[in-house]
Amino acid sequence: MLSLNASLPMILNRALDGVMPAYRQLFAQYDLTEQQWRILRALWEVEDLRAAELAEQTLLPKPSLVGILDRLEARGLVERRRSNKDRRAVSIASTAKGRTLAKEVLPQAQAIHDFIRAVLPEEDWDALEHALNTLADRMKATTFAEIAAE
Amino acid sequence: MLSLNASLPMILNRALDGVMPAYRQLFAQYDLTEQQWRILRALWEVEDLRAAELAEQTLLPKPSLVGILDRLEARGLVERRRSNKDRRAVSIASTAKGRTLAKEVLPQAQAIHDFIRAVLPEEDWDALEHALNTLADRMKATTFAEIAAE
DNA sequence: TATTAATTATTAATATGTTAATAAAATTGC
DNA sequence: GCAATTTTATTAACATATTAATAATTAATA
The missing domain is CATH 1.20.5 (Single alpha-helices involved in coiled-coils or other helix-helix interfaces)
Structure with missing residues (x-):
C-alpha cells in the first residue's frame, strides 16, 4: 500500500520545504513575505493588472489577495485604482517605491534560482x-x- | 531574466494547485482538512509517535501541530499521552475511531494517487x-x- | 426596459503557516 | 549536586489559505 511520504503532495511539499527557506531569508531582509514578493514581482514590468489577473499569475487565492494588497498599499509599494470602464474591477499597479524595491531584490532572487538550477x-x-x-x-x-x- | 512563473517554487505550487483539489474534495466528505488527514494517515499503523516525530513525518510545523491535534482530539480521533520516561514529551496515538475513519478514507486516497500516477x-x-x-x-x-x- | 443572471471584489469564519518567545523538564559541565 | 544549557511542547502575534456568502456592478434576455 501507498506510504504517506511517497505520495505526490508530500514529495512536492518536501521539495518546497527544502527550497523556500533560502528565499524567505532573502525576503525577510526587506520585510516581505513570500506572497508579498510574488505580487511585487508580477507588477515589476507591467503597467497594472486587475485583481483577478494578479491572483492567477501569483497563484494567490483572491480572498488572500485583499489583505496582502492592504499591507503592501499601506507601505506605499502598490496602488489600487478603480477601473472606469468596469466599476467592479480594481487595477493594481506598482509604485515607484515598489519598483525600486523590486529592482534591489530581483538579482538576489535570481542568484538563489541559479544556485538551485546548478544542483x-x-x-x-x-x-x-x-x-x-x-x-x-x-x-x-x-x-x-x-x-x-x- | 527569470520570469515569475518559471521559478521552481511557482512550478511546484502550480502542480500542488492542480493535484490538491481532488484530495480536498475527498477529505471534505469526512470533515477533514488535508493536515488532519496527514496525521491520521501517519498514525494508521504505528502504535504512537512523539510530537516531534509526527511533525517531521507529516511535514507540519510543530506550532501548527498543537491546534490540529486539539481539534482531532476533541473529535475523539487521536489521543495525547504524557510520556513517563520523559515528562516533556507527548506521545500521540490514533483511537479506534480514528483508525476506522482512516480505513474508510485510505482506499479512496489510494485511488486518487493511482489516477495521478496514470497521467x-x-x-x-x-x-x-x-x-x-x-x-x-x-x-x-x-x-x-x-x-x-x- | 425591467428582471434575472453572471461577474468582480470583498467580507466572514475557521484552520493553518511562520517566527519568536516561553515554561517545564532533562542534560551537561563543573 | 548545582548552575547553565539544551530539549520538548506550547503559546503569542501576525500573515495567509480555504470555503461560503455578500455587495456592487454589469450583462443577458424576455
Whole structure:
C-alpha cells in the first residue's frame, strides 16, 4: 500500500520545504513575505493588472489577495485604482517605491534560482518541468467525482 | 531574466494547485482538512509517535501541530499521552475511531494517487521523484548566506 | 426596459503557516 | 549536586489559505 511520504503532495511539499527557506531569508531582509514578493514581482514590468489577473499569475487565492494588497498599499509599494470602464474591477499597479524595491531584490532572487538550477543537470530540469506542467494541466480538467467513478 | 512563473517554487505550487483539489474534495466528505488527514494517515499503523516525530513525518510545523491535534482530539480521533520516561514529551496515538475513519478514507486516497500516477509514464515519475528528493536534500544543507556569498 | 443572471471584489469564519518567545523538564559541565 | 544549557511542547502575534456568502456592478434576455 501507498506510504504517506511517497505520495505526490508530500514529495512536492518536501521539495518546497527544502527550497523556500533560502528565499524567505532573502525576503525577510526587506520585510516581505513570500506572497508579498510574488505580487511585487508580477507588477515589476507591467503597467497594472486587475485583481483577478494578479491572483492567477501569483497563484494567490483572491480572498488572500485583499489583505496582502492592504499591507503592501499601506507601505506605499502598490496602488489600487478603480477601473472606469468596469466599476467592479480594481487595477493594481506598482509604485515607484515598489519598483525600486523590486529592482534591489530581483538579482538576489535570481542568484538563489541559479544556485538551485546548478544542483541538477539541465535535462533533469526539463523533464521535471515538463512532468509537473502536464500533470497540472491534466488535473485542472479533472474532478474528484470523475476519479471516484472509475 | 527569470520570469515569475518559471521559478521552481511557482512550478511546484502550480502542480500542488492542480493535484490538491481532488484530495480536498475527498477529505471534505469526512470533515477533514488535508493536515488532519496527514496525521491520521501517519498514525494508521504505528502504535504512537512523539510530537516531534509526527511533525517531521507529516511535514507540519510543530506550532501548527498543537491546534490540529486539539481539534482531532476533541473529535475523539487521536489521543495525547504524557510520556513517563520523559515528562516533556507527548506521545500521540490514533483511537479506534480514528483508525476506522482512516480505513474508510485510505482506499479512496489510494485511488486518487493511482489516477495521478496514470497521467505520466513510470520513468517520468522515477525521474521526478529522484530530482525533487535530491534537490530537497541538497538544499536542506544550504543556507541563504552561502548562496549570497558566491 | 425591467428582471434575472453572471461577474468582480470583498467580507466572514475557521484552520493553518511562520517566527519568536516561553515554561517545564532533562542534560551537561563543573 | 548545582548552575547553565539544551530539549520538548506550547503559546503569542501576525500573515495567509480555504470555503461560503455578500455587495456592487454589469450583462443577458424576455
